[in-house]
Amino acid sequence: MRLLFRAAIMMKPLCLALSALFLLTACQQRPAPSVAQETQVQQLSALIAAANWLRDNCARSDIPDTQRVTAHALAQAQARGWNTRAIASPTLALAAEQRYQALSDDNQTPTEKCAALNASAVPFLQQLN
Known part of the structure; x- marks a missing residue:
């Protein structure tokens, strides 16, 4: 003992x-490093442009208008802890427009673009509807 x-x-x-x-x-x-504001704008504009391009060019009538898509993207950003006040600006709209135009100008066929965008945007689009 x-x-x-x-x-x-x-x-x-x-x-x-x-x-x-x-x-x-x-x-x-x-703490985990925060995502730079420029990167946030790039990521959000990619989501917005992809959703808009799918709606306009791939017979995706289930995707709402740009305003609702943008609002949903900003809600996702806010859920990640991003400062959406700093992101929600003409900068985001312009970046989304530029990405949309780049998608339109891309050399792939519309069918290839639709398939690629549909596959990559699934998680975002599922939460959108």
Whole structure:
């Protein structure tokens, strides 16, 4: 019994040291880096442009108008903790227009573009409807 008591007493400093080490390590963890505003605009404009292009060129009448698509994209951004006030500006609309035009100018056939955009936009579009 005495041996167990001694072992327990010797374990306390070890447990305290490990606890202190754990706390110090946990306190030094940095939060995940935030996504730059430019990257946020690029990602959101890609979603908006893809949805609009699908609606206009791929017989996707289930996709709502640009205003609803944009509102949904901004809601997704807000869910990620992004500052949507800084994003929701003419910059986002212009970036989406430029991406839409780039999709239109792309050399792939409309069928190929529709297939690729449908596949890549599925998660966003499923939540949209």
